[in-house]
Amino acid sequence: RPNRTDDDEEEDKSSFELWKELNPTHIQLQWARMSEERPIMASASLLNVVAWFLMIGPLLQSAWVLSRGGRRLVGPHVLLALLAVCGGLVELLARLFYVGMMNAAQWLARDFNLDDWGGNAEGIGWRVLEMIHVVTRGMLLWIDAFESLALFGIFALLFYSVTTETALVTRELARKRSTATENSIMKDV
Numbered sequence: 001r002p003n004r005t006d007d008d009e010e011e012d013k014s015s016f017e018l019w020k021e022l023n024p025t026h027i028q029l030q031w032a033r034m035s036e037e038r039p040i041m042a043s044a045s046l047l048n049v050v051a052w053f054l055m056i057g058p059l060l061q062s063a064w065v066l067s068r069g070g071r072r073l074v075g076p077h078v079l080l081a082l083l084a085v086c087g088g089l090v091e092l093l094a095r096l097f098y099v100g101m102m103n104a105a106q107w108l109a110r111d112f113n114l115d116d117w118g119g120n121a122e123g124i125g126w127r128v129l130e131m132i133h134v135v136t137r138g139m140l141l142w143i144d145a146f147e148s149l150a151l152f153g154i155f156a157l158l159f160y161s162v163t164t165e166t167a168l169v170t171r172e173l174a175r176k177r178s179t180a181t182e183n184s185i186m187k188d189v
Contacts, residue, residue: 024127025123027123027129030130031105034106053092063084072165080157080158087154098140101136102136105136114128114129
């Protein structure tokens with residue numbers, strides 16, 4: 001927000017402190033907010049998976065074309081193809097697991113008694129649900145880190161392949177020109 005006040009910062013700080021203390025009332029309010037945002041988050045996850053899968057085809061084609069049908073720099077191009085396919089599959093599995101876990105967690109938050117477990121009205125259920133959610137987000141963070149590394153590897157391999165291809169084409173053109181020049185000189189002699 002562009003016009004943040006000291007009250008907003010104080011609210012954010014107290015919200016974070018309440019979250020760290022696993023305050024059941026605060027957690028319950030956060031889950032109600034997340035319940036409203038769930039369709040948007042599920043759609044974003046689906047779009048992320050679709051983007052990865054739409055990227056696999058062109059990357060495989062690029063690897064094939066840049067390797068000249070498997071005759072040039074085969075190793076880097078196979079690695080490029082593997083990174084693309086593995087990144088897409090990992091993205092698909094991670095998002096399916098995450099959406100499934102979030103749907104189950106939302107179901108727990110909506111339909112189960114998380115306030116009073118065994119006569120203990122301390123909101124233990126909300127605390128457990130939030131800790132599971134934190135662990136789930138931590139898992140997704142590391143999976144996203146792998147995907148970022150896979151993307152970096154893909155782009156680095158593409159850069160390497162294209163620059164070496166450009167250098168190779170330049171050398172071939174220079175050789176053809178020198179051969180043509182030598183042939184024209186020989187004709188003149």
